[in-house]
Amino acid sequence: MSTKAGTQPLDVHRIRTDFPILQRTVRDGKPLVYLDSAATSQKPASVIEALAGFYRTSNANIHRGIYELSEEASILYEEARAKVARFIGASRPDEVVFVRNTTEAINLVARTWGVANLQAGDVVVTTILEHHSNIVPWHQLAAERGIVVHFVDIDETGRLRLDQLETLLRTQPVKLVAVTHVSNALGTINPVSDIARRAHEAGALVLVDGAQSVPHLPVDVRALGADFLAFSGHKMLGPFGIGVLWARYELLASLPPFLGGGGMIRTVTTEGFTPGDIPARFEAGTPSVADAVALGAAVDYLEAIGMAAIRQHEVTLLAYALPRLEEIPGIRLYGPVGEDRAGVISFTFGDVHPHDVAAVLDLHGIAVRAGHHCTQPLMRRLGVVATTRASFYLYNWEADIDRLVEALQEARRVLDVAG
Amino acid sequence: MSDLYREHILDHYQHPRNYGTLEQPDRSFEDSNPLCGDRIRIDLKLSGDRIEDIRFTGRGCAISQAAASILTEMVKGKSLEEVRALGAEDLLEELGVPISPARRKCALLSLKVLKAAAYGINEWPR
Numbered sequence: 001m002s003t004k005a006g007t008q009p010l011d012v013h014r015i016r017t018d019f020p021i022l023q024r025t026v027r028d029g030k031p032l033v034y035l036d037s038a039a040t041s042q043k044p045a046s047v048i049e050a051l052a053g054f055y056r057t058s059n060a061n062i063h064r065g066i067y068e069l070s071e072e073a074s075i076l077y078e079e080a081r082a083k084v085a086r087f088i089g090a091s092r093p094d095e096v097v098f099v100r101n102t103t104e105a106i107n108l109v110a111r112t113w114g115v116a117n118l119q120a121g122d123v124v125v126t127t128i129l130e131h132h133s134n135i136v137p138w139h140q141l142a143a144e145r146g147i148v149v150h151f152v153d154i155d156e157t158g159r160l161r162l163d164q165l166e167t168l169l170r171t172q173p174v175k176l177v178a179v180t181h182v183s184n185a186l187g188t189i190n191p192v193s194d195i196a197r198r199a200h201e202a203g204a205l206v207l208v209d210g211a212q213s214v215p216h217l218p219v220d221v222r223a224l225g226a227d228f229l230a231f232s233g234h235k236m237l238g239p240f241g242i243g244v245l246w247a248r249y250e251l252l253a254s255l256p257p258f259l260g261g262g263g264m265i266r267t268v269t270t271e272g273f274t275p276g277d278i279p280a281r282f283e284a285g286t287p288s289v290a291d292a293v294a295l296g297a298a299v300d301y302l303e304a305i306g307m308a309a310i311r312q313h314e315v316t317l318l319a320y321a322l323p324r325l326e327e328i329p330g331i332r333l334y335g336p337v338g339e340d341r342a343g344v345i346s347f348t349f350g351d352v353h354p355h356d357v358a359a360v361l362d363l364h365g366i367a368v369r370a371g372h373h374c375t376q377p378l379m380r381r382l383g384v385v386a387t388t389r390a391s392f393y394l395y396n397w398e399a400d401i402d403r404l405v406e407a408l409q410e411a412r413r414v415l416d417v418a419g
Numbered sequence: 420m421s422d423l424y425r426e427h428i429l430d431h432y433q434h435p436r437n438y439g440t441l442e443q444p445d446r447s448f449e450d451s452n453p454l455c456g457d458r459i460r461i462d463l464k465l466s467g468d469r470i471e472d473i474r475f476t477g478r479g480c481a482i483s484q485a486a487a488s489i490l491t492e493m494v495k496g497k498s499l500e501e502v503r504a505l506g507a508e509d510l511l512e513e514l515g516v517p518i519s520p521a522r523r524k525c526a527l528l529s530l531k532v533l534k535a536a537a538y539g540i541n542e543w544p545r
Contacts (some may be wrong), residue, residue, distance in 0.1 A: 353480035354526065355455055371455060385456025403511055414424055415481065416433055 018044040030365030040390035050297035054290040089220035097245040097279040102211040103133040105230030105245035110137035112255040120146030127152040129183040132374040161237030162364030169202035181213035185373040196225035217261035218307040238298035242291035259284040315341035330417035341394035350417035354388040360411040427433040440518035448536035457483040487529035
C-alpha cells in the first residue's frame with residue numbers, strides 16, 4: 001500500500017470491529033459488503049452509544065431548564081456544535097447551525113439569504129453535477145421571484161467546464177455560485193477554492209454542498225473560501241436527522257430568520273417578534289439534541305482516525321478497484337480518473353438495467369445503489385437513465401472490491417451482458 | 420442462481436414474446452416509470468371486445484420486460500372484461516418470483532399500460 005508522507009495506512013481490521021452492523025449477514029448468511037456510503041454511512045459503536053447514552057442518562061429539553069439534566073443536555077448540545085466547528089475549521093462555534101440535513105441547509109440559504117437578496121433577473125449559477133437538493137431550491141426561487149438559474153456543464157471526463165463558469169461570471173449578474181464539492185454520482189472533486197476565488201472576484205457568494213466531501217476529505221472552511229457550507233451528519237458516521245449549515249459569522253448574522261417559533265426569538269408580543277441571535281435564530285423548535293450529540297461523537301471518531309488518512313485509504317481503494325472493474329467486459333465507468341476523484345464509482349453494464357445489476361449484487365450480500373442518484377440532469381447529460389454506484393468509506397477494504405468484481409462477473413453470465 | 424432471476428424470467432427478458440408493434444392497432448398506449456426509466460408500449464388489435472393480437476415494445480429492467488412478455492401471453496385472446504378483472508396479484512402470481520416492494524412498479528408497469536390501452540384507466544393496478 002502506498003501512502004503519502006505523514007499518513008499511516010488505516011488498520012481496517014480494527015476499524016471494522018468498531019462497526020457492529022458489519023458483523024451481521026444478509027441474504028441467507030452472506031457477509032455484508034456495504035458499498036453505499038455515499039447514500040448513508042454505517043455507524044461506529046461509539047456513535048450508537050452516544051445516541052443511546054444521551055437518552056439513557058442526560059435526556060431533557062435544552063435551554064431555560066433550571067435543573068441539572070437540562071443544563072447537562074444544553075452543555076452537550078453546545079459541545080457538539082463546538083466540535084463540528086473545530087472539525088471544519090470554523091472561526092467560532094456560532095457559525096454552525098444545526099439543521100436536519102444538507103437539503104434543509106441549502107433550503108435555509110435559499111429562504112433567508114436568497115429571499116432577502118435575490119430579485120428578478122439575478123442569476124444563480126449551479127452545475128450539471130448537482131444533487132437535486134442544490135437545484136430545486138433555486139428552481140423554486142426562479143418560479144417565485146424570477147431569478148435565473150444557469151448550469152455549468154462538464155467535459156467528457158466528468159470535470160466542470162470552468163471556462164463556462166468564467167463566461168457566466170463575466171457576462172451575467174451572478175449573485176451566487178452553488179456548487180457541490182464532490183459529485184455524489186461521478187465522484188468528481190471540484191476545485192471549489194478556485195471557484196470561490198473566481199466567484200468572489202465577480203462579486204458573487206459561494207455555497208458549497210459538502211455532503212460528499214466533509215465525510216471523506218479534510219475540509220477547512222477557511223481554505224475553502226466559501227460563504228456557505230452544507231453537509232449531513234448521517235453520511236459521516238453520525239445519525240439521521242442532523243445536518244449542518246456553516247456560514248461566515250458576519251454573513252450569518254445579517255440573515256433574516258428561517259422558520260418561526262420557539263427558540264429563534266428574542267421577544268414576542270401580540271404585535272410581533274424580534275429575532276434572536278445566531279445560531280438560535282435558525283433553529284426554531286426543539287432541535288435534534290441527541291442526534292447532535294451523537295454527531296459530536298462521530299466527529300471524535302473521524303478525528304481520531306484522521307481525515308487525511310481516510311482520504312488516502314479511499315484513494316488506495318479506488319486505485320485497486322478501477323482497473324479490476326475496467327477489465328469486466330461490458331462495463332462502462334463514469335467519472336474522472338486522477339487526484340480529483342473521490343471513492344465513488346458509477347457504471348453501466350451493457351444494456352442491463354442498473355436495478356437488475358443491483359438486484360444480482362444484493363443476492364451476493366453486496367449493497368450498492370442503482371438509479372439516478374437524485375441527479376436527473378446529470379443522467380440526461382450522460383445519456384443514461386440510471387447507473388449502478390459503488391461508494392467507499394473507511395471500513396471498506398480490498399476484499400469488498402474482490403467480492404464486487406466476482407459478483408459482477410456472475411451477473412454478466414446470468415444477465416447475458418454483451419461484451 | 421436466484422429466486423428473482425429464475426430461468427423463465429430471464430428467458431422472457433432475453434426472448435420476449437409478442438415483441439414489436441402492430442401496423443394499425445385499435446388501441447395503443449405507452450408509459451414509463453420515471454423513477455427508474457422503465458418504458459413499455461402496448462398495441463392491441465381487437466376483434467369485437469376480444470384481444471385478437473397484442474404487441475409490446477419497451478426497455479428497462481429484466482423484471483419489467485419479462486412481466487410485459489408474460490402479460491401479453493396471459494391476455495391474448497381474452498376479452499376486455501377479463502382484462503378489466505385482472506389485478507396486480509394475477510400478474511405477480513404468473514411471474515412466480517418474489518417481488519420486493521421496491522420492484523413492484525417494475526413488475527406492474529405493463530399491466531398499467533395494458534389497462535390504459537384497453538379501457539383508458541391509467542393508474543397503478545392494485
